[in-house]
Amino acid sequence: MEILEANNLSHSFDYKLFDDVSFSLNKKERIAIIGMSGSGKSTLLHIISSLLKPQSGSVKLFGEDIYNLNKSKLAEIKRDKIGLVFQSHYLFRGFSAYENLEVAEILSQQPIDEELLKRLDIEHCIKQKVTELSGGQQQRVSIARVLTKKPEIIFADEPTGNLDSKTAHEVMELFFEYCDKNDAGMVLVTHDTGLAQLCDKVYRLEDKELKREK
Numbered sequence: 001m002e003i004l005e006a007n008n009l010s011h012s013f014d015y016k017l018f019d020d021v022s023f024s025l026n027k028k029e030r031i032a033i034i035g036m037s038g039s040g041k042s043t044l045l046h047i048i049s050s051l052l053k054p055q056s057g058s059v060k061l062f063g064e065d066i067y068n069l070n071k072s073k074l075a076e077i078k079r080d081k082i083g084l085v086f087q088s089h090y091l092f093r094g095f096s097a098y099e100n101l102e103v104a105e106i107l108s109q110q111p112i113d114e115e116l117l118k119r120l121d122i123e124h125c126i127k128q129k130v131t132e133l134s135g136g137q138q139q140r141v142s143i144a145r146v147l148t149k150k151p152e153i154i155f156a157d158e159p160t161g162n163l164d165s166k167t168a169h170e171v172m173e174l175f176f177e178y179c180d181k182n183d184a185g186m187v188l189v190t191h192d193t194g195l196a197q198l199c200d201k202v203y204r205l206e207d208k209e210l211k212r213e214k
């Protein structure tokens with residue numbers, strides 16, 4: 001079943017980034033988007049994850065045309081069904097790591113998974129303020145926060161960018177396990193072709209087109 005449908009997307013800033021791009025994502029499916037710096041990967045991710053309206057084309061999430069949807073229905077999808085993991089972590093910086101997870105717990109009414117904290121190796125630093133954590137620890141707290149919400153689609157932009165390669169692979173494994181267990185899908189934007197190859201499908205954004213590589 002398709003949980004994401006991107007139809008004929010085009011977008012430009014100073015130059016045309018991509019033109020007439022279409023693809024879809026099924027439950028449990030993981031797809032990677034790779035491509036040169038500046039090719040528009042992050043912009044495409046923003047568009048399909050409801051953050052940026054495309055100049056043309058449409059995006060359906062769970063069958064709903066998100067840029068032609070009433071605000072409260074869109075807010076519901078954002079809150080309950082999608083999880084964003086970006087490089088800038090959007091953690092509440094005045095709070096401890098645990099308090100950040102509690103916010104997700106309250107908003108989504110899903111309990112914090114203590115096992116997840118262990119798997120991410122953050123259980124020992126979870127009471128510390130976000131500002132006292134390393135970049136890699138903050139990254140893992142933001143991953144824990146997103147997974148606490150139990151999203152049906154994870155949108156991730158270089159989610160392991162601050163992590164060493166062993167930890168990066170462990171974190172990807174955790175994402176994949178999460179998708180399998182929860183019937184969730186994932187769209188991963190990355191420069192790391194090794195990580196991309198772990199996904200079910202790989203697309204390259206190049207010459208304004210999205211080309212299937214795997």
Ligand SMILES: Nc1ncnc2c1ncn2[C@@H]1O[C@H](COP(=O)(O)OP(=O)(O)OP(=O)(O)O)[C@@H](O)[C@H]1O
Nearest residue numbers: 013014017035036037038039040041042043044191
């Ligand atoms: N909000 C914006 N306003 C104007 N230009 C933008 C905006 N966002 C991105 N751009 C431009 O669009 C182009 C594509 O940016 P984008 O971040 O989507 O590429 P990317 O493929 O993800 O790059 P990288 O791999 O370096 O992260 C860049 O030239 C960038 O400067």
